[in-house]
Amino acid sequence: xxxxxxIYKKLLTVPHGKITTYNELSKSIGLENGQxxxxxxxxxxxxxxxxxxxxxxxxxxxxxxxxxxxxxxxNMLRKEGICIIKNKIDNFKDVFFTF
DNA sequence: CGTAGGGCGAAGC
DNA sequence: TGCTTCGCCCTAC
Numbered sequence: 001x002x003x004x005x006x007i008y009k010k011l012l013t014v015p016h017g018k019i020t021t022y023n024e025l026s027k028s029i030g031l032e033n034g035q036x037x038x039x040x041x042x043x044x045x046x047x048x049x050x051x052x053x054x055x056x057x058x059x060x061x062x063x064x065x066x067x068x069x070x071x072x073x074x075n076m077l078r079k080e081g082i083c084i085i086k087n088k089i090d091n092f093k094d095v096f097f098t099f
Numbered sequence: 100c101g102t103a104g105g106g107c108g109a110a111g112c
Numbered sequence: 113t114g115c116t117t118c119g120c121c122c123t124a125c
Contacts, residue, residue, distance in 0.1 A: 003122070022107055026121085033120040035107035040123070042106055058107065065106025073106090 003029065004041045010099060014055050017080045018097035019089065021059040028099040035059075043067055055080075061092040 006029040014020050022042075026034035042053045048067055054076040058064045063084070066073035074084050083090035 031121065033108080034122080035120075036105055037121045039106045056106080060108080067106075
C-alpha cells in the first residue's frame, strides 16, 4: 500500500475532537522521521473534506499549516472543542490522540 | 538519474 | 523566548 494511503487511513482513525501530530502520524505508519513527508501528503490529499487534515498539528503544539489557511484550520479545531490560543493548542495534551 | 523542497522536528545560539 | 540550521523521507521535475 502507498505511504499516502496509509497516512490517510490512519488519519481517519483520529476521533472527532482529538488531534495528532505530523510526527506521530508518521511514526504510526512506520516512519520515525517522516514528518515532512506527512506534510506533503496532507497538502496533496485528494479529498480534503473527507480527510481531517485539520486535526494534524505540530509536535510543539503549534497549529502548523493548512491548505486554505491556518485560520480556517483553527476554526475547525475550535468547533471540535479544542482550545486555541495564538496559533497554539491550549489543552494540547488533553486532546492529543496517539495511535 | 540527481536534486530541490514540503502544512516538520529537534538542537544550537 | 525566538530565530537559524541541519536532518528526514518521499515525490515531482
